[in-house]
Amino acid sequence: MNIYADFLIISVFLINLIMLSSSRIRVCIKLMALQGVLVALIPFIIPHSVATGVVIASVINIILKGMVFPWLLLRALQDANIRKEVEPVGGYPFSLLLGVAFFIMSFWLDSRLVYSKTVFSNLAVPVAFATFLTGAFIIISRTKALTQVIGYLILENGIYFFGSALLNEQPLLVELAVLLDVFVAVFVMGIAIFHINREFDHIETNKLSELKDWIEP
Amino acid sequence: MSMKIAQFVLILMVSPFLFGVINRTKAFFAGRKGAPLFQLYYDIVKLLHKSAVYSKSTTWIFIAGPMVSLSAVIVASLIIPFAGWPSIISFDGDIILFFYLLGLARFFTCLAALDAGSSFEGMGASREVQFAVFAEPALFVSLAALARLTGKSSLTDIFGSPQIHPWVSYGPLLCLALGALFIVFLAENSRIPVDDPNTHLELTMIHEAMVLDHGGVDFAYILYGAAIKFWILGSLLTGIIFKESSYGWGVDTIIFILLMVLLSVIVGVVESALARLRLLKVPHFLIVALSLSLVAFIISLR
Numbered sequence: 001m002n003i004y005a006d007f008l009i010i011s012v013f014l015i016n017l018i019m020l021s022s023s024r025i026r027v028c029i030k031l032m033a034l035q036g037v038l039v040a041l042i043p044f045i046i047p048h049s050v051a052t053g054v055v056i057a058s059v060i061n062i063i064l065k066g067m068v069f070p071w072l073l074l075r076a077l078q079d080a081n082i083r084k085e086v087e088p089v090g091g092y093p094f095s096l097l098l099g100v101a102f103f104i105m106s107f108w109l110d111s112r113l114v115y116s117k118t119v120f121s122n123l124a125v126p127v128a129f130a131t132f133l134t135g136a137f138i139i140i141s142r143t144k145a146l147t148q149v150i151g152y153l154i155l156e157n158g159i160y161f162f163g164s165a166l167l168n169e170q171p172l173l174v175e176l177a178v179l180l181d182v183f184v185a186v187f188v189m190g191i192a193i194f195h196i197n198r199e200f201d202h203i204e205t206n207k208l209s210e211l212k213d214w215i216e217p
Numbered sequence: 218m219s220m221k222i223a224q225f226v227l228i229l230m231v232s233p234f235l236f237g238v239i240n241r242t243k244a245f246f247a248g249r250k251g252a253p254l255f256q257l258y259y260d261i262v263k264l265l266h267k268s269a270v271y272s273k274s275t276t277w278i279f280i281a282g283p284m285v286s287l288s289a290v291i292v293a294s295l296i297i298p299f300a301g302w303p304s305i306i307s308f309d310g311d312i313i314l315f316f317y318l319l320g321l322a323r324f325f326t327c328l329a330a331l332d333a334g335s336s337f338e339g340m341g342a343s344r345e346v347q348f349a350v351f352a353e354p355a356l357f358v359s360l361a362a363l364a365r366l367t368g369k370s371s372l373t374d375i376f377g378s379p380q381i382h383p384w385v386s387y388g389p390l391l392c393l394a395l396g397a398l399f400i401v402f403l404a405e406n407s408r409i410p411v412d413d414p415n416t417h418l419e420l421t422m423i424h425e426a427m428v429l430d431h432g433g434v435d436f437a438y439i440l441y442g443a444a445i446k447f448w449i450l451g452s453l454l455t456g457i458i459f460k461e462s463s464y465g466w467g468v469d470t471i472i473f474i475l476l477m478v479l480l481s482v483i484v485g486v487v488e489s490a491l492a493r494l495r496l497l498k499v500p501h502f503l504i505v506a507l508s509l510s511l512v513a514f515i516i517s518l519r
Contacts, residue, residue: 003388010389010516017508021501093504100508103515122519 005045005121012038012161013103013127016134019154021096023085025146029073032150032157035131036065039157042164046120053172054164060179061160068183069153072190076146080197086204088141095141102133115166124165131158143206145193149186156182220466224299229291231474232448233257233441235481242485257444264437272430274334282329283431283438289322290445297449298373300473301461307373312360315372316353319405322442323349330427337419341426344496348411348423351503352404359397359510360453365517366390376456393513395457400506402450404499406443409488411499421493451480 015035019028040061043054088095106129110122119125135155139148159178196205237254244251253259271279295305296315327345330338364370366387367378404411407424416422419429428439455476461469494502 006389007392010393010512013512017505017512021505093501096501096504096508100511100515103512107515107518123516 002045002121005042006123008038008042008045009121009123009127012157013130016102016131016154017096017099019138019150020099020134021092023087023092025077025083025085025144025150026074028085028147028150029070029077032073032153033066033070035154035157036069037062039161039164040065042124042161046164053175057172057175057179060176064179064183065153065157069186072186073146073149076190076193079194080146082144082146085142085144085147088143090141095137098137099130099134102130102137103127106130106133117166119165121165125162128158128162128165131155131161134158143204145189145196145205148205149189149193152185152189153182220302221305224302224470225295225305227470227474228294228297228299228445228448231477233261233444235447235451235477236444238478238481239485239488242482243489246486246489257440261437261441264432264440265434267433269431269433269435272333275332278325279329279332279430280435282325282332283435283442285325286322287438287442287445289318289325290442290449293318293322294445294449296372297452298376298456299452300466300469301377301456301459302466302469303373303377307371309370311371311373312364312375316357316360319446320353322446326427326439329431333430335430337422337426338429340419341422341424341429344423345427348404348499348503351500351507352401355397355503355506355510356401356405358507358514359394359401362390362394362510362514362517363457365514377461390513390516391457393509393516395454397506397510397513398450398454398457400502400509402454403484403487404503404506405450406447408484410491410494410502413493421496448477451477455480 012035015031015038018031022028022031040058043058090098103126106126109129110126113125115125132155135151135153135158138151138154142148142151156178160175163175234254234257236257237252240256241251241254269280293315296307296311296318298304298307323345327342330342330345360375363375367375369375369378403409407414412423412425413421414425416425419426422429424443428436431439452473455473459473459476
């Protein structure tokens, strides 16, 4: 049992829990960045996996998720002039407990899977699954566009984590392509947030369903 | 055997001292001189010389409440291991007895509060029970995680087992359990993020509101019971951190008591640095403890 790996993995999971239970968007953005960096460090603690491609992918990951995305999102936060997310359905304690339920579910899922090689820690795959589910749940349950972008990035962290836990050496090209997609997505969403905010004076996405191009007679 | 009795006497003697340490720490942060370190001993002695006054509307439950609570926590202190050395009573499954003794103490404190018939005390009892619903599972699950990790079901065996003490190998689990236990420790002892022990407004009190009508000897029992409860829950925390030295019982005892004093200083710092949570936010805080303990338990299953 690699103790540093376990501490790293558990901190990735605890960041999920804080994310689920915190209403302060600024804190969420910073933690999302921290999670991205932690996840990018995973390949370095696995024995015999540090190839050049992995190093490049990790460095690009750290730059994008640790610096560029937080910067973009913090700027969007300032423009939108909001500080807090509204209370989600069921409240924060409920989503926190749901985060733990995701963890249990991921353990069950992990026990059903057959791996072609041994994973470096028996916590890695469950935490990666739990991170996907957390990201997806944040996208569903939160109403501000900004928090949904954060949820999307957490989802991506989970995918990267899963990849680096299972593969000896990821194809660099695939990894870079995913990162490019994420980058474009965050960029586009940043513009979308800016426009939603300018049109409606807020970034509540559940109000978007009231948009109509014709008025009922 | 003589060592075990000495441990027990030490717990009974030293535990009120820790409250003095907390008060001194808080006074230091507030720039005051603070009450003497032995203030709680003086208070208890003073109260023991007074006789209690009972309202005509109360029954024997009101008189029994403080006594039952105090004796329950004293029996619980017999089960708790001291400095990694075996406790006086230890058998397989004493962990369950430990939980139920704490539960019994709470149950009788609440019953006595309701028996007094004052609306404030009823409110206090209601809050105490409401928060206990969240705090007790967290305590239970985090100790269950430790029991699962060590494969033992008695507190002495759990805290003396080799799985805990070269502790780095199970670090993540123990850190999670420690975090959960610390939150429960603050909540159960009605310390600041949950309850303010110094509050003088009945509407904001939790634990203090339940004991408003007790006086004299009964109140001395309550204060002393609170001190011992602080010690036994605190020694669960220090028991995880503490590592037996090879110098024998005397040195271990001194180090352990110093750790408890350190824990009290930490509590004092937390109390000085944090404000009280709004009552509505307290369940959220305790659910954090519950989640941490659940995660620790799930990890221990692997």
